[in-house]
Amino acid sequence: MIAVKVLRPKALLGFSLAMMISLTTATQTLILLKGFSESLSYSLGGLEEGLIIMQEGAKSIHTSRVPASIAESLRRIEGVEAHPMTLTPTTLNGYPIVIRGVEALDQPLDRIIEGEIPRGGGLWILLGEKAFHRLGLRVGEIITLGSPSSTSILTLQVTGVYRTGGLRDYEALVPLEIGVELGGLPRGTISAIRVGGINGKELGSLLRTLYNLTLIHEAGRGEIIILDSLNAPVASFKMEGRSHTLLLPFGYYTVIYRESYLTADLSSFLLRENLTITLGVPGKESYRLRVVAPKADHLTLTREDGLSIQGRLEGDTWVFDAPLGLYTLMMDGGSYLVPLLGDTTFNPSHPQVAMERVVVRVQWQDGRGVTDYLISLRSADGVLVSSMRSLSPEASINLPPGEYEAEVSKPPYTSRVRFKVPGEE
Numbered sequence: 001m002i003a004v005k006v007l008r009p010k011a012l013l014g015f016s017l018a019m020m021i022s023l024t025t026a027t028q029t030l031i032l033l034k035g036f037s038e039s040l041s042y043s044l045g046g047l048e049e050g051l052i053i054m055q056e057g058a059k060s061i062h063t064s065r066v067p068a069s070i071a072e073s074l075r076r077i078e079g080v081e082a083h084p085m086t087l088t089p090t091t092l093n094g095y096p097i098v099i100r101g102v103e104a105l106d107q108p109l110d111r112i113i114e115g116e117i118p119r120g121g122g123l124w125i126l127l128g129e130k131a132f133h134r135l136g137l138r139v140g141e142i143i144t145l146g147s148p149s150s151t152s153i154l155t156l157q158v159t160g161v162y163r164t165g166g167l168r169d170y171e172a173l174v175p176l177e178i179g180v181e182l183g184g185l186p187r188g189t190i191s192a193i194r195v196g197g198i199n200g201k202e203l204g205s206l207l208r209t210l211y212n213l214t215l216i217h218e219a220g221r222g223e224i225i226i227l228d229s230l231n232a233p234v235a236s237f238k239m240e241g242r243s244h245t246l247l248l249p250f251g252y253y254t255v256i257y258r259e260s261y262l263t264a265d266l267s268s269f270l271l272r273e274n275l276t277i278t279l280g281v282p283g284k285e286s287y288r289l290r291v292v293a294p295k296a297d298h299l300t301l302t303r304e305d306g307l308s309i310q311g312r313l314e315g316d317t318w319v320f321d322a323p324l325g326l327y328t329l330m331m332d333g334g335s336y337l338v339p340l341l342g343d344t345t346f347n348p349s350h351p352q353v354a355m356e357r358v359v360v361r362v363q364w365q366d367g368r369g370v371t372d373y374l375i376s377l378r379s380a381d382g383v384l385v386s387s388m389r390s391l392s393p394e395a396s397i398n399l400p401p402g403e404y405e406a407e408v409s410k411p412p413y414t415s416r417v418r419f420k421v422p423g424e425e
Contacts, residue, residue: 050081050196051203062087062149062183064191070207071193072229073252076270080197084190086179090147093135098171099125099145101179101190115139115160121175125156128169132161150184188232206250206272214245214276215255221305222259222281224266225412228252233412239281256412257281260304260326261374261389262341263414282324287340289320292347292383293331300330301338326374337387339376339409346384355398356421362393362408369393373410380404 058064066084074082086101105117105126114132118124125145127137137143137158146153156174163169174182180190195203215224220239228234229252237244248271255266255277266279291299294316301309303325311320322340329336329346336348362370375395376387380403388395399421407416 050194051198051200053193053195053203053207054191061192062089065185065189066192067228068188068190069228069230069232069251071190073250073270074193074195074198074203076229076252077198077272081195083194084176084192085194086176086183086185086191088147088149088179088183088191090145090149090182092143092145092172093137095131095134097131097135099147099179099182100168100171100173101176101182102173103176105173111163112160113163115158118159118175121177123154123156123178124159124175126160126162126173127158128171129161129163130169131172132158134170145182147182147184150182152181152184154178154182188230210247210249211271212245212274213248213253213271214243214274215279216243216276217279217281218242220259220281222257224279225256225258227254227256227412231413255279258411259324261409261411262324262326262339263409263411264341282341286321286323288343289322289327289338289340290345291318291320291329291331292316292345292349293318296331302328302330304328337374337389338384339374339387344384345382347379348385350385350400353400355400358397358399358421360395360397360406360408362390362395362410370410373408376407376409378405378407 052061053066053070054061054064055066068084071082071084074080084103086099088099088101090097090099113129115126118126125143127135139158139160141158142155143158144153144155156178162173176190180187183191185191213226217224217239219242222239224237224239224244225233226235226246226248231254234248234253235246250272252268252270254268257264257266257279264282266281267277269275269277289301291311293299296318299311299318301311301320301322303309303322304327305325307323307325309320309322309327311318313319325340327338327340329338331348336346338344338346360375362373362375364370370393371391372389374387374389375397376384377397377399378384385399385404386397388397401421403418403420405416405418407414
């Protein structure tokens with residue numbers, strides 16, 4: 001994930017963009033299991049209801065690698081449930097134990113015998129009754145946990161003890177993201193998926209088949225990017241010609257148009273059969289840019305490729321009719337970056353009041369700073385007040401009091417957050 005923080009004195013706001021990874025879902029072979037062997041049933045912590053998806057050829061479920069996007073895609077089918085999991089064998093206090101990463105607590109919810117059910121994510125661990133007594137731990141205790149599969153050492157709090165009456169009482173539960181870290185799994189992958197609400201024949205066909213996706217479009221300057229259900233890019237192409245055909249596995253996909261730092265969602269769909277989609281790609285029509293500049297004698301608007309647009313003065317507003325693009329506006333010896341992806345009003349002037357410095361920091365979830373992105377700020381009424389390209393993880397902007405929406409674009413991702421700049425604190 002990309003974490004974006006808007007910082008100012010005594011305040012913190014944040015939002016996320018999708019994590020940028022690449023998954024080879026089209027070439028990975030999966031196996032569908034129904035009717036488990038005794039050893040596999042033991043590995044699963046007892047006989048699971050429904051179907052299990054794991055990687056074909058894996059030596060065990062502990063070494064299986066399955067794209068997590070499959071679970072998210074299966075949930076798009078009405079009546080289907082899909083529960084991703086990780087299973088990592090390790091030792092704790094000298095005793096062997098299997099750590100199960102789960103997205104949601106289902107079975108143990110009404111069987112907590114000590115402590116409490118953890119809410120949401122976090123650095124928690126929930127122990128089965130047998131494991132809890134064998135390990136000699138206490139609820140509320142802080143433990144350190146690692147595994148042979150990962151270089152990470154995690155510090156977790158024991159929040160409760162559950163009882164199922166089965167093999168899972170010898171296990172421990174952690175949030176799915178902790179299970180991924182502990183198992184040394186690449187981001188976007190899990191050990192297996194438990195599936196219900198669909199028969200084995202239909203599910204097996206979905207997993208085995210590659211489908212033709214034909215995208216019909218006008219020739220253009222931009223690029224088409226295909227994202228999977230977890231917003232990871234899986235394919236892209238330049239808009240040469242008028243159609244492209246891709247071979248993709250079952251999944252829920254989103255089609256993104258990208259031009260420079262600008263992105264637009266074109267279509268989202270569940271691919272479970274050969275599909276042809278006509279894309280309404282932006283860029284052919286003109287958009288209206290209104291620049292509030294009553295004292296400016298002359299303005300020039302130039303797109304990145306050198307296209308120059310002439311404006312006209314209407315009252316105290318300069319009006320430009322221009323196609324999609326990232327423009328530089330020259331006015332009174334100063335230059336302004338203006339993204340145009342629709343009709344836009346730009347007001348670079350600020351009232352004569354005290355300004356407040358706002359610092360935006362953009363970073364990956366692991367703490368690495370993100371560079372080379374576009375940040376735009378709009379007032380509560382949708383007027384563009386500032387836009388800049390930043391090569392640094394931090395961008396600084398001076399703003400008057402008011403409510404704003406910040407948009408950070410790091411193609412193919414775009415995300416927004418609303419925040420308020422107070423007049424007095």
